[in-house]
Amino acid sequence: MRxxxxxxxxxxxxxxxxxxxxxxxxxxxxxxxxxxPAANGQLALNGWVKIDADGGAIIAMPxxxxxxxxxxxxxxxxxxxxxxxxxxxxxxxxPFDAIYGNVASIVALLPFHPLERDGVLVESAExxxxxxxxxxxxxxxxxxxxxxxxxxxMRLAGATARAxxxxxxxxxxxxxxxxxxxxxxxxVHAGGQQADYGELAREAAGISPGEVVLKARAxxxxxxTPAPRSDLPAKVDGTAVFGIDVRLPEMLHAxxxxxxxxxxxxxxxxxxxxxxxxxxxxxxxxxxxxxxxxGFAVVADSWWHAERAAAAVKAEWTAGPNAALDDRxxxxxxxxxxESESGFxxxxxGDVDEAFxxxxxxxxxxxxxxxxxxxxxxxMNCTARVTANGxxxxxxxxxxxxxxxxxxxxxxxxxxxxTLHVTLLGGxxxxxxETDVIAQAVRVAMHTAGRPVKLSWSREQDMxxxxxxxxxxxxLEAAIDGAGKLHGxxxxxxxxxxxxxxxxxxxxxxxxxxxxxxxxxGLYTLPYAIANQHMAQVATRMGVPIGNWRGVGYSHNAFFxxxxxxxxxxxxGRDPYAYRLSLLGxxxxxAAVLRRAAERAGWGKPLAQGQARGIALVxxxxxxxxxxxxxxxxxxxxxxxxxxxxxxDCGTAVNPGxxxxxxxxxxxxxxxxxxxxxxxxxxxxxxxQNYPDYPLLGLAQTPEIETHIVPSTAAPSxxxxxxxxxxxxxxxxxxxxxxxxxxxxxxxVL
Amino acid sequence: MLELNINDRTLRVDAEDDMPLLWVLRDLxxxxxxxxxxxxxxxxxxxxxxxxxxxxxxxxxxxxAAGKRVRTIEGPPDRVLRALQNAWVAxxxxxxxxxxxxxxxxxxGLLNFHPEPTDEDIALLMTNLCRCGTYSRVRAAIQxxxxxxxxxxx
Numbered sequence: 001m002r003x004x005x006x007x008x009x010x011x012x013x014x015x016x017x018x019x020x021x022x023x024x025x026x027x028x029x030x031x032x033x034x035x036x037p038a039a040n041g042q043l044a045l046n047g048w049v050k051i052d053a054d055g056g057a058i059i060a061m062p063x064x065x066x067x068x069x070x071x072x073x074x075x076x077x078x079x080x081x082x083x084x085x086x087x088x089x090x091x092x093x094x095p096f097d098a099i100y101g102n103v104a105s106i107v108a109l110l111p112f113h114p115l116e117r118d119g120v121l122v123e124s125a126e127x128x129x130x131x132x133x134x135x136x137x138x139x140x141x142x143x144x145x146x147x148x149x150x151x152x153x154m155r156l157a158g159a160t161a162r163a164x165x166x167x168x169x170x171x172x173x174x175x176x177x178x179x180x181x182x183x184x185x186x187x188v189h190a191g192g193q194q195a196d197y198g199e200l201a202r203e204a205a206g207i208s209p210g211e212v213v214l215k216a217r218a219x220x221x222x223x224x225t226p227a228p229r230s231d232l233p234a235k236v237d238g239t240a241v242f243g244i245d246v247r248l249p250e251m252l253h254a255x256x257x258x259x260x261x262x263x264x265x266x267x268x269x270x271x272x273x274x275x276x277x278x279x280x281x282x283x284x285x286x287x288x289x290x291x292x293x294x295g296f297a298v299v300a301d302s303w304w305h306a307e308r309a310a311a312a313v314k315a316e317w318t319a320g321p322n323a324a325l326d327d328r329x330x331x332x333x334x335x336x337x338x339e340s341e342s343g344f345x346x347x348x349x350g351d352v353d354e355a356f357x358x359x360x361x362x363x364x365x366x367x368x369x370x371x372x373x374x375x376x377x378x379x380m381n382c383t384a385r386v387t388a389n390g391x392x393x394x395x396x397x398x399x400x401x402x403x404x405x406x407x408x409x410x411x412x413x414x415x416x417x418x419t420l421h422v423t424l425l426g427g428x429x430x431x432x433x434e435t436d437v438i439a440q441a442v443r444v445a446m447h448t449a450g451r452p453v454k455l456s457w458s459r460e461q462d463m464x465x466x467x468x469x470x471x472x473x474x475x476l477e478a479a480i481d482g483a484g485k486l487h488g489x490x491x492x493x494x495x496x497x498x499x500x501x502x503x504x505x506x507x508x509x510x511x512x513x514x515x516x517x518x519x520x521x522g523l524y525t526l527p528y529a530i531a532n533q534h535m536a537q538v539a540t541r542m543g544v545p546i547g548n549w550r551g552v553g554y555s556h557n558a559f560f561x562x563x564x565x566x567x568x569x570x571x572x573g574r575d576p577y578a579y580r581l582s583l584l585g586x587x588x589x590x591a592a593v594l595r596r597a598a599e600r601a602g603w604g605k606p607l608a609q610g611q612a613r614g615i616a617l618v619x620x621x622x623x624x625x626x627x628x629x630x631x632x633x634x635x636x637x638x639x640x641x642x643x644x645x646x647x648x649d650c651g652t653a654v655n656p657g658x659x660x661x662x663x664x665x666x667x668x669x670x671x672x673x674x675x676x677x678x679x680x681x682x683x684x685x686x687x688x689q690n691y692p693d694y695p696l697l698g699l700a701q702t703p704e705i706e707t708h709i710v711p712s713t714a715a716p717s718x719x720x721x722x723x724x725x726x727x728x729x730x731x732x733x734x735x736x737x738x739x740x741x742x743x744x745x746x747x748x749v750l
Numbered sequence: 751m752l753e754l755n756i757n758d759r760t761l762r763v764d765a766e767d768d769m770p771l772l773w774v775l776r777d778l779x780x781x782x783x784x785x786x787x788x789x790x791x792x793x794x795x796x797x798x799x800x801x802x803x804x805x806x807x808x809x810x811x812x813x814x815a816a817g818k819r820v821r822t823i824e825g826p827p828d829r830v831l832r833a834l835q836n837a838w839v840a841x842x843x844x845x846x847x848x849x850x851x852x853x854x855x856x857x858x859g860l861l862n863f864h865p866e867p868t869d870e871d872i873a874l875l876m877t878n879l880c881r882c883g884t885y886s887r888v889r890a891a892i893q894x895x896x897x898x899x900x901x902x903x904x
Contacts, residue, residue, distance in 0.1 A: 067846030067882045228842060235847030236835040238783020238823030242848055245782035253777060278766065302777035303786075304769055377787050377795055377848040377881045426785070426848030427881045459788040657842055661887075665845055668883025691792040691879060700873035702885040 029134070029153045030160060031099040033205060036060060036092075043201040045164050047099050048157035049078060050092075055185050055198030057084055057161070061091035062100035063150075064141040064398050065231055066428035067665065068720040069658035072229045074150050076654060080222040081158030081215060083182035084197070086230065093422050096404065098137025104149035105142055106133035109499065111346050111517035114525055114619050115587055138507075139400040142433050142548065144621035144718025147654055151716055155214050163209035168200040169193075171207075217652075217713065226657030231424070243396030243423040244456055246383045252281060254444050254455040255306035258295030258465050259317040261684035262325070262545060266294040267316035274298060274309040283313060284444045290406050291505035291545055292436035293320075293465060297444045303456055322543045322684035327471060330542050330681075331368055334473035337494035343538035344515040347524035350532030352479075355488025359479035363571055365564055367476065369556035369746045371679040372469040372549055373686075373694055378426020379462045382441035385452035390417035391442060392452075396425040398432040402506040406435035410442040429669070430548030434467055435506050463694060464686040467505075467547025468679055470496040472556050474523065476564040479532070484572055486583070489530045491523050493557070494538040496546045515539065518548070522557025522725060527590040527619055528565070528583035544681060550669055551724035554620040559674075559746060562616040562729035567742060576733060577603050577615050589712075590617060593624045593647045596708050601628035601645035608632075611642060614734030616726040621718025623650040624710075627667070627726040629703075631734035637750055639675060639735055641703040648707065648722065651714035659719050663707040666723020672697045674728035677747050754815055756781070757825030763812070771807040771815050772796045775822060783823035783851045787879070794878030797852035797859075798822050804859030821858075823851040830861050830899065837895035845882035853878050857892050866896055 031047015038044050041053030050058040059078050065071040075089045094100045107129050112122055162182055169187035170177040172195070179190045188194050234240040259265060271283040279301040288294040296315060300306035337343075356362065383394040384407065391411045397403040400420055408415040425432055441455040457465070472495035479488030497516035516539060524535040549555060569579035577598045584591040594617045607613065610632045617626045630643040646663045653659055676695040680687040688694040732743050739750060752763050756779070765774050775781040775798070784807060787795030791806040798807045799821040827835060834857050844850045853876075860867060860875050867875075872889050880888070 065846075067844075069845070228839065229844075231847065232839050232842065232844055235844040235850050236838045236854060237827075238781075238851050240847050241782075242785075244786065247780055247782065302769075302773050304773035304777065375881060377785070377793065377846070377879065379786065425846060427846045429881070456786070459790075661842060661845060661884075664886060665883040668885065669881070690790055691788050692790070696879050696881060697883070697885075698879065699876045699885040699888060702883070705886055 029099045030157060031097065035095060035097050035099070037095070043205045045161040045204055046157050047097065048154060049082070049161040051161070051197050051201035051204070053198050055196040056088040056090065057082055059089055059091050060094035060100065062094035062139050063146045064422055064425050064428065066141070066398065066425035066432065068662060069229055069655065070141065070146045071231050072227065073147050073655050073658060074154055075230065076222050076227060077150055077154040078158035080220055081155045082162050084185045086222060086227050088185055094139070096139070096400070098134060100139050101133060101137030102140045102145055102149050103130050103133040105140055105145035106138070108143055108145060108621070109517055111515070111520070113347055115527060140433070141398045141428070142430065144720040144722065147716045148622060148718065156212065159212045159214050160209055163212045164204040164207045165197050165200045167207045167209055168203035169195050172203065223652070223654050224656070227655055229658065240424055242378050242426045243383070243394060244378055244381045244426065246394040246423060246454060248383065248385070248452040251383070251452045251454055252299050252448055253301065253303040253306050254297040254299045254453050255303055255310045256286065256295055256297045256440060256455060256457055256461055257310050257313065257315060258293040258461060259320070260464065261317060261320060261322060262293055262686070263322045263543065264293055264320040264684065265318040266296065267318045269296055270314040274312040277305070277309045277312060279305040280309045282447065284447045286440050286443055289410065289439035289443070290436040291434065291467065292440065297440065297455060299444060299448060299453060307458060320684070325543055325681055325684040327371060327681040330471055331473060333542070334471060334494040334540060335366065337538045337540055338473055338475050338492050341538045343492055343494070343536035345534065345536045346515070346517065346520040348534045352488045352490050352532040352534040355479045355532035356477070356490065358481065359487065360482040361480040363478040363480070363567060365476050365567060365744055366473065367560035367563065367744045368473045369471065369559065370677070371471050371544060371681065372673055372677045373463055373466045373679050373688065374429045374431035374549060375463065375691070375694055375696065376427030376429055376431055379457045379459055380431070380437040381454065381456035382437045383452060383454040384441040384445035385450065386411055386442060386445040387450045390419065392419045393438060393442065394421045394423055395438055396423045396432060397438065398425070398428050399435065399506060402435050403438050405507070406438045407442045410439045411446060429550040430552070431466065433502065433506070433548050459691070460689045463688055463690060467545045469549035469555065470498060470544070470546040471542070474557070474560045476560060478564070478568050480572070486530055486568055488532040491535045492538070493520065493523055494540055495519055496542055497539040498546060498548055498552060502547055518553040520553060520557070522554035522618065522620065523561055525619060526561060527587040528580070529586050530583070551620065551721045554618060554721070554725040555670070555673070556746065558616070558618040558725035559728040559732065562618060562726065563732050563742070563744065566729070566733045566736065580615070580617055589649050590619060590624050593617065593649045593710050594626045596710055597626035597628050597645050597647035600647065600706065600708055603628060612734045612737035614730045614732065614737065616729035616733065618722070618725040620722045620725055623648060623717040623719065623722040625722045625726050627730045629727065629730040629734050631731055631738060633738060639731060639748060639750070641671060641731055643704045643706070644727065644730070646705065646707045646723065647710055648719070649710040649712050650719050650722070651712050651716040653709050654716050656709055659709055660707040662719040663723040664705045666721065667705055667727050668697050668702060670724040670727035671731070674731050674746060674748055752812055752816060754812065754820060755818065756820045757822060765812050767811065767813040769812050771798065771810045771812040771820070774812040775807065781822050781824050785848055785851055787849065793849070794856055795849045795852040797855040797878065799855055799859055802859065802862045804856045823854060829902065831858055833895040833898045834858055834861070834891070837891040837898065841887045841891040841894060843884050843887040843891050845884055849878060849880045853880065853888055857888070857895070860892065861896060861899070865899065867892060
């Protein structure tokens, strides 16, 4: 299938989904006030903003806080336009309505090149995809999209609420609205009259302001400032409630065991000994659901009692399709897929075959990346209560829409009988885009006579039953012409497609087995001016449950591409920074970011004996990040990263403090993977069990990190993930300078 | 029946001798500020103070805590913990926050015995894991708290 054909067929699919659209009432994402439940003295002014009796604002929050700062950044958008101090806003979980769906995350799935976004095809594809996404209204936190998605609508919500409050004051004072201004939660008239938002809310609620204009950039007082995160006080005194901290009257605790072989089944259970143990209540079989392996849960009065008893249950597991699965032959199979299959072409320009035929010199390199686990600090968990009235779920989830659907499916009730409470997430990183544990908790709660059950996994269950970052292999080839110019770049990669597999698990109604851009992103999205390019990806199905891992395709593909660009520079005898810059003539934003990182790192200046620098540049999630890593080898020859200088252009920097935090976090996350990350599979079972055999970077190994934000007036783009992809190639490129050895496989082991 | 001194209160709890302190705190006493991360003392999310020393409560039998003073993140903060909490906010340390109770208790234990820690002390003694990568801010916040406490004393 050619790319154009694919895009047109995607449009056709989208069009099919839009049939009947005209029958739906026209919907604005601003939403109506009656969407929001109003408690005592609260008045909703639209679908996003309520004014409290004290004049503060309560903001509908459809996104999950998993560390990325979204519970601070999104209220900033509203508070700015509302002219209300951030401290006088608070959030409430948004109800289920299509206005809260994440449109930006779905539009971002379209496989466009970031520098080739002009044109009718791109525009119409994005338009129709946005329309469909609006209708679907999927509430999801992922793809580094929250601020980008909220940017227009949440500022508009604040501005609209403000306009209604001003109109109410003007009406009350019988003055023209344009003579009124707002300041720190009050409407102020030039004549000296003042009223607090709380006093005006009732009158404002009946007013629908006409056209509302957003503030000019120069008038911002909050956006662009490093406002302290609102969630931190509760995170330093132990009062923050993560999913695993939910406590309910009469609550029971459940521990689980799943078939150690991924995708295997459950045969006979011998639970007598376990049931005889103190404070153990029951054992519930868990069918495979939402991608999980089959297993069982033990219910007890505490999780420890449940977990201890789970170890005493004798389960007979039955072999499934993965009984013979081993990650080593997987790598060989991926390699032969690259050699023998043409794959789906995500990108081409010029005539790459001709470029190679005419080449004076060719380079070829094979790269590979292993399976990886998410290993969020909060183990997977969910709390559920099933009664005759319906299902209530408390979950640390990135996907309320799918979580609710999974609970309803499991319990056999309509979705409107499910109440979902989204807690704080103790890390998400893509793992909590899944609904496996939600189905399990609801299943167990169907057997506890109305008592709520908190089901939590041990670290070992979490590590061995993840949805792993897929293993990937790529062959990269460069054609150099007689003048020493990079004239052609040909890339073919192979690995499992992520989005379709995820879709099958969480949203079976809409499984489009279309080419998956996440498998190719980072390889077809290069900013470099190379006249002839071709990039294709062979989508495989290895059987390992695979999912979205922070940075998704970029997390390994950027390692392949940015290492190979270094190889080309080296083959041409060019400095890797200067060489990249020379290819960025048509990509000024990329060039500026690269330059900023290199200059702040002191590129070219001498380093301490035994240290070397490496550089990498990656555009992802609409943002551009460059990193320079300073690396040495320790006394047993292992890489040690001393300092990382990071530059980012993420459009308008809504909260620079959070952006810097996310770059630091992304770099540490990426370094854990680059230096240690590896999941091995033998006979269908994951070998790594806990942190000692799946190490994370510790404080002692954390480099000094310095982040520079390149100013921009573009709309904001992602920050949660873009810090991850550049660090592996930056370190690998430094290791090449140090040792002369080109490491083409992750993790980086010399 | 086990008698424990937790956050300066004497609490009686019906727990088996081998039940880890973590689960007594979380599931029997409802003190969920102390977190479960790994169950094998590898990550430190469950760190509490025992007579001022940091202890990983997921592998520490509750019965062994009898007669000792246990302090969790929920305890009324003394000047050291208060200084750490202030520094944690000033440096904007937490991201997801899940590991931070344990991180704070480990830092608390560190400052109890090293009131003027060097960066090397911190690197050696702060072995808690954080998946969000807050480490450099943890280091800065400990130094900030130590300075604040020195200033108090001066």
